[in-house]
Amino acid sequence: MNTMYITHHAGYLHEMGVLHPDNPKRIDAISDQLIMSGIMSYIVSYHSFSRASDKDILRVHTLEYLNYLRSLVPKKGSYCYIDMDTIMNSYTLDAAFYAAGAGLFAIDSVFGKNFNNAFCATRPPGHHACHNRAMGSCFFNNIAIAARYAISKYKLKRLAIIDFDVHHGNGTEEIFADDPSVLMCSFFQHPFYPDTRLIHSQNMCNIPVDAYVDGAFIRDIVNRKWVPAIESFRPELILISAGFDAHREDDMGQLNLHESDYKWITDILVEMSEKYSSSRIVSFLEGGYDMSSLGRSAVLHIRSLAKL
Template identity: 65%
Template structure:
């Protein structure tokens, strides 16, 4: 089996209120759709360990880590960081397991147990900066996995692909001008988190803003004309994916028009590149995606492409 599906029970007990779009139900619909798809006999399942403090501190400041730890609320209460980001009693532990799933995935692909991994975990991570939580993100899961891969496996280069409708501002902040990391993304702009736009040609960032209501052909053009040439030049030894599915046309969180076939096409391109430069190594981690139907269908299309099924 080439592909591993990773999840953990703690991802289901972190919640931020019934009104919040990042609900544990997101993971339920993914697992239900995956079962109905008939893919489960062709992929393996992994159960991650908890990231340790020193794993998190490769990316985040100790003051920030300790501030989350000391503000864990009592059961039934919430600690509000901003209007989108709040902790319940279980959030801190859930965030450690979400970060640990990326590390677990890195170990799985470098040990050749599987070629690639999809982590269906919460809370997400790509908005989390080195010193603050935001956008429902507490620890930057992708960044923690990347720093672990550099330290544990002594690689020299990796790529991070982010196809969430929102800009992965935290990942960009953490790796800005780190030449070991190539970050490629598209994101709707102007839109949350209202990031300052960069001239990516002067950095290791290939993060391309797109207008609301841009067609899927525009996204495919960005992948073909910007991402792929940069990845060919960078030659990453592993590819990490911040896999947000809220650019789907059925997701009211954004105003882009992707479908599951577009996510499959993007994933196929990433798989091809990983086989050229990374021995097939990919660790993909769930970010956004809030329409239950389009999210679950898109994740299944993504996993199907990862597994070449």
């Protein structure tokens, strides 16, 4: 068994109101589909690990920002609105520390040669969080924290971040723009939330696409843009911001992907990891708000990671 499934109870305690699309039921949607698919016996599930430390968070975020979040933690039973999409309850910050910690646990596990890859089914997500700003339901940039940890601890010279969420991973892009140790590849619907400026730098292969494009269009982008960039870069580790909200059944976006497209993309990345990164991949849950398509897509993503 070479694939880890990592989640934590703290992600269930963080909630932003009954009408918010990013809610704890998203984790259940994935775990329920994993059980029904019959592949839970072929992967290893972890529910206990350490929180990220302040030192881990501060590799990416500023001390002023961390102290700001701590100052906002509300009393039990109340909410603090950072913006209309990004809301804290009394458990949110603890959940954010555990969501970041999941990535660090996964990094240590794949470099410890116990596992090839991991999927972190944690909340809150992270790819919108900038170095000093929470937004888009994201508080800490989990994938960026994991990347900086891996570079620091394992002396990596090159790692790739792949983002297939329907929304622009603006926080990850801002954090790593012009960083020669990181290649970022993504596609995202444009114009669309967060409608932030695209940063043009040599280490970014981030491609805006029009609404209603389908899986064939995205597969062409992956083959023509991502694959040559990854092959040229030869990453020692691949990290994935796995958002499943570009699915045709997810009302949060207007792209027309099918769960089979997510499997196809993951198959490509697994092949790249076998060539360049000793099969090491760590994937992080980002978006995905239609429960049925989220569960189906995540299961095929994990099935591909596990080569089942």
